[in-house]
Amino acid sequence: MARIVSLSRHHQEDHRHKNIGWLRASVLGANDGLLSTASLLTGVAAGRASHEQILLAGAAALVAGAFAMAAGEYVSVSSQADTQRADLEIERRELKKSPDKELLELRDIYMARGLDEALAQQVAAQLMQRDALAAHARDELGLTEMATARPGEAALASAASFVCGALFPVLIAAFVLHSEVLPALYTTTILLLVILGAVAAKAGGASMIKGALRVLFWGALSMVSTTLIGYLLGHAVI
Numbered sequence: 001m002a003r004i005v006s007l008s009r010h011h012q013e014d015h016r017h018k019n020i021g022w023l024r025a026s027v028l029g030a031n032d033g034l035l036s037t038a039s040l041l042t043g044v045a046a047g048r049a050s051h052e053q054i055l056l057a058g059a060a061a062l063v064a065g066a067f068a069m070a071a072g073e074y075v076s077v078s079s080q081a082d083t084q085r086a087d088l089e090i091e092r093r094e095l096k097k098s099p100d101k102e103l104l105e106l107r108d109i110y111m112a113r114g115l116d117e118a119l120a121q122q123v124a125a126q127l128m129q130r131d132a133l134a135a136h137a138r139d140e141l142g143l144t145e146m147a148t149a150r151p152g153e154a155a156l157a158s159a160a161s162f163v164c165g166a167l168f169p170v171l172i173a174a175f176v177l178h179s180e181v182l183p184a185l186y187t188t189t190i191l192l193l194v195i196l197g198a199v200a201a202k203a204g205g206a207s208m209i210k211g212a213l214r215v216l217f218w219g220a221l222s223m224v225s226t227t228l229i230g231y232l233l234g235h236a237v238i
């Protein structure tokens with residue numbers, strides 16, 4: 001670990017970006033929960049639903065969204081880990097079956113990256129002596145991390161962040177006066193979206209204003225659209 005840190009400035013920066021990955025993922029999950037639930041509820045509220053119906057829709061949206069996020073994340077992380085494991089297994093077999101061919105393969109990779117033949121041969125041989133599978137995983141397959149994915153944890157984190165976001169519109173549906181629900185949903189959601197957008201941008205090292213404006217645009221578009229549809233259907237059908 002100490003060696004990685006001392007390598008270079010560039011490398012340290014990459015490291016920092018990796019560590020904020022979880023923050024970005026949770027902010028995005030909360031964003032999803034907040035915007036999808038709030039948009040659904042503005043649509044339902046604009047469609048002349050009763051207080052109870054709005055609350056029911058909100059609770060169902062929260063649970064459905066949390067499971068959809070968990071399932072999506074679980075499947076995605078698991079299949080990624082499966083693919084990695086299968087690739088590594090093929091590589092392990094090849095290394096056992098034809099180590100000479102594998103040495104040449106690695107040498108060619110280093111030559112393609114600019115080393116001359118003698119040096120490439122030397123580098124490939126030394127790296128393979130130390131950990132042949134790791135060398136092939138990294139330089140041939142491009143796997144920088146060995147399959148350490150935990151699909152269960154990822155699914156839980158994804159669902160939890162969605163619920164954190166979805167909770168706000170549901171609480172508004174539960175506790176705000178029926179006549180005030182629509183404006184309360186709009187103002188609270190826009191305010192939280194702007195804060196989340198700024199936080200996500202800051203974590204990613206981007207401009208906070210740009211990040212906030214981006215989510216503001218999509219958030220407003222989403223809520224205005226569902227409000228319009230809810231209003232039209234609510235007044236035409238019911």
Ligand SMILES: [Zn+2]
Nearest residue numbers: 102105136140
């Ligand atoms: Zn190989």
